[in-house]
Amino acid sequence: MSLSARWVIGTWLALLLACIVVISRTEIRTDLSAFLPSSPTPAQQILVDQLRDGVVSRLILIGIEGGETPALALASKRLARQLRQQQSFASVDNGEGAAFTRDREFLWRNRYLLSPAISAEHFSSAALRAALEDDLQLLGSPAAMLLQRVLPNDPTGELLRLLEQFEGLAKPDSREGVWFSKDGKRALLVAQSRAAGYDLDAQEQALKSIRDAFSNAPAAGNIAAQKLLLSGPAVFSVNSRASIKTDAWRFSLIATVLVATLLLALYRSWRVLVLGLLPVASGALAGIAAVSLGFGSVHGITLGFGVTLIGEGVDYAIYLFTQIAPGTTPEKTLDRIWPTLRLGVLTSICGFSAMLLSSFPGLAQLGLFSIAGLIVAVAVTRYVLPILLPSGFTVHATAVLAPAVATVVQRAPRLRLPLILVVVLAAAFLIVQRGALWSGDLASLSPIAISDQRLDAQLRRDIGAPDVRHLIVVTAENQDLALEAAEKAAAALQRLSQRGLLEGFESPALYLPSLAVQHARQAALPEPWALRANLQHAQQGLPFRAGLFEPFVHDVTAAKQQPLLNRDSLQGTSLALKLDSLLVKRSNGWAAMLPLRGVADAAALGQEIEQPARKQAVLLDLKRESDQLYRTYRREITHFSLLGAGVIALLLLISLRSARRVFDVMAPLAAAVIVTAGVLVLTGTALSIFHLIGLLLVVAVGSNYALFFDRQTASAQDRERTIVSLVFANVTTVIGFGLLAFSKVPVLNAIGSTVGIGAILSLVFSAILITRAHDTAVSRR
Amino acid sequence: MHRVAGALIIAAFGAALAAAAAAQAAPAATWGIDELMQNLARVKIAKAKFVERKYLSMLNAPLEFSGTLIYTAPGRLEKHTLLPKPESLVLDHDTLTLENKARNQRRTLRLQDYPVIWAFVESIRSTLAGDMQTLTRFYRTSLEGGEDQWRLSLTPAEPKMQSMVSEIRIGGSRNRIRTIEIIETEGNRSVMTITEDES
Numbered sequence: 001m002s003l004s005a006r007w008v009i010g011t012w013l014a015l016l017l018a019c020i021v022v023i024s025r026t027e028i029r030t031d032l033s034a035f036l037p038s039s040p041t042p043a044q045q046i047l048v049d050q051l052r053d054g055v056v057s058r059l060i061l062i063g064i065e066g067g068e069t070p071a072l073a074l075a076s077k078r079l080a081r082q083l084r085q086q087q088s089f090a091s092v093d094n095g096e097g098a099a100f101t102r103d104r105e106f107l108w109r110n111r112y113l114l115s116p117a118i119s120a121e122h123f124s125s126a127a128l129r130a131a132l133e134d135d136l137q138l139l140g141s142p143a144a145m146l147l148q149r150v151l152p153n154d155p156t157g158e159l160l161r162l163l164e165q166f167e168g169l170a171k172p173d174s175r176e177g178v179w180f181s182k183d184g185k186r187a188l189l190v191a192q193s194r195a196a197g198y199d200l201d202a203q204e205q206a207l208k209s210i211r212d213a214f215s216n217a218p219a220a221g222n223i224a225a226q227k228l229l230l231s232g233p234a235v236f237s238v239n240s241r242a243s244i245k246t247d248a249w250r251f252s253l254i255a256t257v258l259v260a261t262l263l264l265a266l267y268r269s270w271r272v273l274v275l276g277l278l279p280v281a282s283g284a285l286a287g288i289a290a291v292s293l294g295f296g297s298v299h300g301i302t303l304g305f306g307v308t309l310i311g312e313g314v315d316y317a318i319y320l321f322t323q324i325a326p327g328t329t330p331e332k333t334l335d336r337i338w339p340t341l342r343l344g345v346l347t348s349i350c351g352f353s354a355m356l357l358s359s360f361p362g363l364a365q366l367g368l369f370s371i372a373g374l375i376v377a378v379a380v381t382r383y384v385l386p387i388l389l390p391s392g393f394t395v396h397a398t399a400v401l402a403p404a405v406a407t408v409v410q411r412a413p414r415l416r417l418p419l420i421l422v423v424v425l426a427a428a429f430l431i432v433q434r435g436a437l438w439s440g441d442l443a444s445l446s447p448i449a450i451s452d453q454r455l456d457a458q459l460r461r462d463i464g465a466p467d468v469r470h471l472i473v474v475t476a477e478n479q480d481l482a483l484e485a486a487e488k489a490a491a492a493l494q495r496l497s498q499r500g501l502l503e504g505f506e507s508p509a510l511y512l513p514s515l516a517v518q519h520a521r522q523a524a525l526p527e528p529w530a531l532r533a534n535l536q537h538a539q540q541g542l543p544f545r546a547g548l549f550e551p552f553v554h555d556v557t558a559a560k561q562q563p564l565l566n567r568d569s570l571q572g573t574s575l576a577l578k579l580d581s582l583l584v585k586r587s588n589g590w591a592a593m594l595p596l597r598g599v600a601d602a603a604a605l606g607q608e609i610e611q612p613a614r615k616q617a618v619l620l621d622l623k624r625e626s627d628q629l630y631r632t633y634r635r636e637i638t639h640f641s642l643l644g645a646g647v648i649a650l651l652l653l654i655s656l657r658s659a660r661r662v663f664d665v666m667a668p669l670a671a672a673v674i675v676t677a678g679v680l681v682l683t684g685t686a687l688s689i690f691h692l693i694g695l696l697l698v699v700a701v702g703s704n705y706a707l708f709f710d711r712q713t714a715s716a717q718d719r720e721r722t723i724v725s726l727v728f729a730n731v732t733t734v735i736g737f738g739l740l741a742f743s744k745v746p747v748l749n750a751i752g753s754t755v756g757i758g759a760i761l762s763l764v765f766s767a768i769l770i771t772r773a774h775d776t777a778v779s780r781r
Numbered sequence: 782m783h784r785v786a787g788a789l790i791i792a793a794f795g796a797a798l799a800a801a802a803a804a805q806a807a808p809a810a811t812w813g814i815d816e817l818m819q820n821l822a823r824v825k826i827a828k829a830k831f832v833e834r835k836y837l838s839m840l841n842a843p844l845e846f847s848g849t850l851i852y853t854a855p856g857r858l859e860k861h862t863l864l865p866k867p868e869s870l871v872l873d874h875d876t877l878t879l880e881n882k883a884r885n886q887r888r889t890l891r892l893q894d895y896p897v898i899w900a901f902v903e904s905i906r907s908t909l910a911g912d913m914q915t916l917t918r919f920y921r922t923s924l925e926g927g928e929d930q931w932r933l934s935l936t937p938a939e940p941k942m943q944s945m946v947s948e949i950r951i952g953g954s955r956n957r958i959r960t961i962e963i964i965e966t967e968g969n970r971s972v973m974t975i976t977e978d979e980s
Binding site: 143146 | 833862898946
């Protein structure tokens, strides 16, 4: 090995070592943040916060089905009891009385601070008279049974008022004392983990303890028939991490075995086989290290798709190995193909670099990963591989297959007319379908299997969890000011609901009024002597026994002196959960959220609520917001793809110095992209961003094919060898990605099918559209 | 073809009539709670006037309410109080709606959220519907008297209800209910008298 060769190998190994050191210190993130813009609007920030560690992200929906209702109810009670003893859960709810009793108790004790009806006027003798007359009327109804108990303490009906306030919120059906689905076939529980939603390891642990508790529960009826269903954000994240891991692992294992077998048959050397993987492996390491240095952390998604995007790197070694003519050296071969290879790499880099500009960290990371990866992969191919290749290495299969391949390629141009027809048809079809081309919502980004999404929707319907779509968000410096702002917004909403703009709303201030409001209510409570006098006056002519309402006077007097409520006062009630989900601490203060029901006119509502005077209030349409986010995302990546295409055209024009050749190279690629998209849409696929990423890769891989076809070769044999090497490279790409199309994970499936189809089409279209003098087997020399 | 169909319909109708007649002619000796329930279940729609008096320990004088009752099999019961103030109460499947038109008030309760109210309304509704299964879910039953003058006594099965209601006595004749008397644990009592509405 020469001195310079030693330097090359030494530098390469040092680089790999440095990459490994960087990677070992890298934080791999798996939360959604990479999918969200780096400079979000306040509305998007709320969305992000909620998804990351909001109460919603901590909810685990649990269903138990299979068997008779009583056995399921028993299983639900046992599971809940076991889980309540564990530290990992903040709460476990299955509809059993315990939580409701505590809620009621809390409302009862604090009714004079919580009730919105409290004012000085509320205790005047006229108002009391009206209340007492109502009571008499109610005593004639079935509610009398309950009313009699509380009437001496609460003749003004504050408890009923508070209960009614929360009544509008949907609740699941109840059987045998626990929550059940409407059809009674599924017992339901809701657990809230202590760990935040983004802490996937803790979430995985929590899910495991639910499964363990379920299977360890002492037998109740025919337990073998009972099945545990889990859903919720945590389940999704944990499952999709696992399924992407297993699917990616399984499919890449199969693909590796297939590709390695094929290459081994070609190379007839284990050493060369291993050498062939060096460029891509080095590239992947460099890619991860580059992203880690550039962004501070690497997202799991970047890892997965980054490695996919530099799949092109596998081809580099194939181009080199299979084109070494018998009797020549790798260096000589490289001298011949290097200009084309270099241009191919530059083309791909141009295509990917547009992604660097993205405001979505995930896309920018992917861009950086691919660029760094490809540069290293091609450099390893150029400088390291020739040194390590055994001397005299040549691929015999190339020579054997060359004549047959050449014949096919010679005849390929006859298909030009049909091809043009197909492309025109596909383009027309896509234009006609353009409205329905794209999958419209953010959900299409989610790596969650459709069956899981269905289960979640089912459980949510059962539980009666509302699909929160419209929210008013108010922000303030501290918790109490946020509550005050919520109260102001609520007053406005009350007026708007009377105008019919919405049906109703919820507010954290219902559960915990601001200190100012609590104080005002307390001040409005009358002194005992005044209350007694008013009562006496109000009672005249009504049949109530004398002194009946003395407990009422006592309670009002006590309430006038009771300490004001804060968040801790709600501890142990299910109202605390509610409050925490609606009142959240943000990096710069507090936000209160008021979910709306039955919004009739969102635009008018937004205008009313976002008046300058109340500029701290924002109407948030979560669906619109997340769809907006998705559209921005898609628009960005589409723009970048077009920009990339423009830059590629410019690069080719500079390198090839002929508009005609630029057209020659780009035409098959454009045709492949159009027809691939056409085939996908025709088979009923709604295109997502992952298909776009797949198409980007098609262009990256395909541009090499086109450039090699376009290359002026020294001899007909040289050209034949080149084309055979393209076929080998193509077969490996199609095996690698085609297999992914069998994955059930939507993301892997999308990329796999797109690249599988697109890679074949690029090669075939290049053969049909690009003809050179040597195709007629006439040497120029 | 038409003639055959017509004959079939007549035959089926005849069979139904015969069955009904047989049911009517069943001997009195075997009359019991099952027969009472079957009889009650045959009533698909009923309209009646009621007067209800409530004797409550917290009041000096009884409260008196009157109005109309409408029952539609199997699950709907409407109680329209006219005096002293108009108010209506509609029980439909698992919801109970109280409506006060004069004050534009409407409250809807889900029965499963209020087990005591649920148990209470079922005492009347399940009896009207002849729904023995639901009735025994909430109450232990005992029957006195004969088909022409019977008295069904219901005692709550659940502890929570037991703490509030000690007994509900429903009296009637054939498939008509005449009185409903509710005796609560704390000395409260209400008596509802029902008279057939001729309209």
